[in-house]
Amino acid sequence: MSLIASLPWYDLPPLQPGLDAFWSVLRHELHRLSTSRSSNRGHWPLPDNLDRHTPLVEQWAHPGLLLSQCCGPDLFTPPAQELVPIARPVFGDLDCTPGQYFSYIVCASGREPDRRRFTGRQSAASGRFVINSASSRSGCAALFEWAGASGIDCDQVLISGAHAASLAYLRNGAADLAAIDAHSWPLLDSSGITIIGRSTEAPTPPFVMHRQCPVAPQILLEALQHAIRQAGSPIKIGEVLTTGIECYQAITSLAPAFPDSLLPPASRALTCSALC
Secondary structure, three states, X not given: XXXXXXXXXXXXXXXXXXXXXXXHHHHHHHHHHHHHOHHHOOOOOOOOOOOOOOOHHXXXXXXXXXXXXXXXXHHHOHHHOOEEEEEEEEEOOOOOOOOEEOEEEEEEOOOOOOHHHHXXXXXXXXXXXXXXXXXXXXXXXXXXXXXXXXXXXXXXXEEOOOHHHHHHHHHOOOOOEEEEEOOOHHHOOOOOEEEEEEOOOEXXXXXXXXXXXXXXHHHHHHHHHHHHHHHXXXXXXXXXXXXXXXXXXXXXXXXXXXXXXXXXXXXXXXXXXXXX
16 A cells, blocks of 8 residues: 655645655654564555645545644544544644644734624625635634634635635735634734734644554654654644544534535535645
8 A cells, every 4th residue: 555644734835844854754763663563564655755736635535644634623524534633733833732722813904803893794894704714723713713702793704725815815805804823824924914813722733644544553653753853843843742533522512603604605515624
């Protein structure tokens, strides 16, 4: 079986050299472990490079998926039903509980929301939220949680496909509010954007593998722990914590729902989280 690996969630140009170096260390450690444990010999044709071309849903469905990432709520969607969460990162650049992360609530500079304008659905322009994906914690559920706690209603949901695209929606006036993964924030063009809030914390997006992958999850976990110690600093990961699907059940069950009527018709079937 051929194996594939990707680290898509923060795979933006400023971080790609660090991700490639991290994969090189991780691959070397996986090879070392495969040759030192006889029961696993011959099972691991490790990929040379991270896969940046195969669509994410196709990767998730591949029995040879050795390593990838998803959003916590994705684990409960059909495209990710064969994924097994192995570990979650501790982001070294965020001021929050280890193994947790949060989102910044943002708007275009100079367009900070007047809550009187957002409540009561007074005009077609009020309360336009842009999300990266309907199943994203950082770009969707975080926004609706914050808005609900802040007394801000939503008239329309626009789906951008990526955090960077959500910022563009705000800059060009197509939307009013967005939530942006705080770990992504330094990697994105935030010109013309103002932070107006911060979401509650949630477990960080997990490292996952396909349940049919021939590599034992414990081996992948050990290799991840080693790679983080050796090459985690450039990608701002201090360590990894073991995790399971139950860690994400709570944030999925508490995630605020929004009616399909708020979504553009062509977007109502979209379930997979988009990349940064």
